[in-house]
Amino acid sequence: MLILVTNDDGIRAPGINALATRLEALGRVVVVAPDRERSAAGHSLTLHSPLRAELLVTDRYAVDGTPTDCVNLGIHGLLPRRPDLVVSGINHGSNLGDDMTYSGTVAAAFEATLMGVPSLAVSLQITPGIDVDFSRAADVAALLAGEVLAHTLPADTFLNINVPPGDPLGLRLTRQGKRLYSDVVVEKLDPRGRKYYWLGGGDPGFENTEGTDFNAVAEGFVSVTPLHLDLTNYRSFERLHSWGLEKMFTGYRRQGAGDE
Amino acid sequence: MLILVTNDDGIRAPGINALATRLEALGRVVVVAPDRERSAAGHSLTLHSPLRAELLVTDRYAVDGTPTDCVNLGIHGLLPRRPDLVVSGINHGSNLGDDMTYSGTVAAAFEATLMGVPSLAVSLQITPGIDVDFSRAADVAALLAGEVLAHTLPADTFLNINVPPGDPLGLRLTRQGKRLYSDVVVEKLDPRGRKYYWLGGGDPGFENTEGTDFNAVAEGFVSVTPLHLDLTNYRSFERLHSWGLEKMFTGYRRQGAGDE
Numbered sequence: 001m002l003i004l005v006t007n008d009d010g011i012r013a014p015g016i017n018a019l020a021t022r023l024e025a026l027g028r029v030v031v032v033a034p035d036r037e038r039s040a041a042g043h044s045l046t047l048h049s050p051l052r053a054e055l056l057v058t059d060r061y062a063v064d065g066t067p068t069d070c071v072n073l074g075i076h077g078l079l080p081r082r083p084d085l086v087v088s089g090i091n092h093g094s095n096l097g098d099d100m101t102y103s104g105t106v107a108a109a110f111e112a113t114l115m116g117v118p119s120l121a122v123s124l125q126i127t128p129g130i131d132v133d134f135s136r137a138a139d140v141a142a143l144l145a146g147e148v149l150a151h152t153l154p155a156d157t158f159l160n161i162n163v164p165p166g167d168p169l170g171l172r173l174t175r176q177g178k179r180l181y182s183d184v185v186v187e188k189l190d191p192r193g194r195k196y197y198w199l200g201g202g203d204p205g206f207e208n209t210e211g212t213d214f215n216a217v218a219e220g221f222v223s224v225t226p227l228h229l230d231l232t233n234y235r236s237f238e239r240l241h242s243w244g245l246e247k248m249f250t251g252y253r254r255q256g257a258g259d260e
Numbered sequence: 261m262l263i264l265v266t267n268d269d270g271i272r273a274p275g276i277n278a279l280a281t282r283l284e285a286l287g288r289v290v291v292v293a294p295d296r297e298r299s300a301a302g303h304s305l306t307l308h309s310p311l312r313a314e315l316l317v318t319d320r321y322a323v324d325g326t327p328t329d330c331v332n333l334g335i336h337g338l339l340p341r342r343p344d345l346v347v348s349g350i351n352h353g354s355n356l357g358d359d360m361t362y363s364g365t366v367a368a369a370f371e372a373t374l375m376g377v378p379s380l381a382v383s384l385q386i387t388p389g390i391d392v393d394f395s396r397a398a399d400v401a402a403l404l405a406g407e408v409l410a411h412t413l414p415a416d417t418f419l420n421i422n423v424p425p426g427d428p429l430g431l432r433l434t435r436q437g438k439r440l441y442s443d444v445v446v447e448k449l450d451p452r453g454r455k456y457y458w459l460g461g462g463d464p465g466f467e468n469t470e471g472t473d474f475n476a477v478a479e480g481f482v483s484v485t486p487l488h489l490d491l492t493n494y495r496s497f498e499r500l501h502s503w504g505l506e507k508m509f510t511g512y513r514r515q516g517a518g519d520e
Contacts, residue, residue: 171509
């Protein structure tokens with residue numbers, strides 16, 4: 001087994017080291033991770049500047065790019081062959097609900113799935129003031145990595161795994177939950193009297209609905225959410241068809257507005 | 261009507277100017293856009309450094325952040341009130357299939373939807389060697405913006421609009437298509453003999469399946485894809501439940517492996 005490990009907290013983060021060490025029980029682990037923190041990088045790709053990969057020690061590469069870059073470069077450039085699995089994490093902090101679309105950790109798993117490689121994203125919820133212990137999350141990651149290798153993931157689908165702090169009470173298959181949003185911009189003045197802004201001020205919480213990832217972790221369970229790459233809202237087609245856009249557009253063209 | 265306009269090609273791009281000018285027929289347009297190109301920024305958010313917004317002329321703000329930052333800062337900081345609509349684009353190049361998950365243009369519409377504001381992402385397919393004319397795409401954007409304001413978008417859903425080059429033959433409601441991927445890393449040597457890498461070498465094309473966004477644009481039609489924020493693969497639950505993860509995890513805990 002050949003396993004590519006990455007993250008968005010950077011190659012020096014304790015989470016990725018706990019993960020890589022634990023996964024070595026399953027096969028050869030090659031770490032290709034950002035050389036610094038790249039949180040909230042989303043599914044971003046470096047196209048307009050070249051990337052460097054520094055081999056720190058055997059099978060440990062630091063890349064001056066995003067987690068998505070690392071997966072891309074790992075699979076197509078650095079690894080001796082196509083990996084059997086990509087595991088991203090362990091993220092310092094959960095990636096739940098809509099929030100996970102900002103996450104570089106989740107984006108890396110997304111990228112691997114685009115390239116046809118099975119993948120997991122693993123994140124650990126942090127309780128402020130309590131020491132962070134990645135060992136249980138690493139256990140969970142290794143257990144689920146083994147299951148993914150033993151079974152086969154559904155097409156174009158990866159697992160987004162969130163581990164609660166402490167000893168998990170169990171595991172639940174969940175759906176993506178919804179965050180509640182509020183005004184999240186803080187305005188400040190610099191010493192020269194010019195305005196600047198910070199994003200992400202408050203945390204208004206989430207819709208605590210049964211069956212969601214938020215709910216599972218809040219109740220002390222490991223949350224496993226199958227995510228896919230298709231964002232199409234199929235259930236909306238009927239309603240959108242009722243708008244009559246196709247006909248309207250044809251009428252608009254006949255009036256010559258499109259032929260200026 | 262108050263409309264927030266953004267993009268990922270930067271505030272000086274011709275696409276955003278064509279769009280903003282055309283949308284002024286519908287109401288007051290405030291442009292909040294990156295001060296430089298931010299293509300392939302994905303759904304990334306600037307959390308660890310402050311943002312600056314420079315007012316260039318009335319209702320035109322240049323922000324030193326990503327498209328996602330611009331929407332966030334626009335809605336919560338710069339606009340006089342919550343906008344009725346966010347329109348992102350017109351992107352120089354299409355955002356089709358899985359590719360659109362990298363797109364800053366699409367991410368901006370995604371962000372607006374998270375904040376509960378109806379939104380559209382508009383992109384123009386470019387044919388190399390042929391002059392780029394944003395006027396038809398601006399017509400299409402204004403037409404669909406009007407429709408979105410007249411009807412109501414389904415919950416948590418935005419429209420990803422792609423316009424073919426030239427005069428569109430019509431409009432189709434489509435689903436997200438799939439790109440074909442190939443080895444996309446180019447390895448080079450710098451003058452000092454050190455390796456570096458470029459991502460995104462080749463373009464192997466897409467699965468040309470009827471009903472997809474790729475197919476509609478390839479056949480000369482405007483593609484309108486309803487996208488939502490929920491990445492859960494609901495159809496995979498039955499299969500994943502058959503793995504028996506919940507039971508397995510409980511058994512694993514009983515063995516004490518989680519209690520080290």
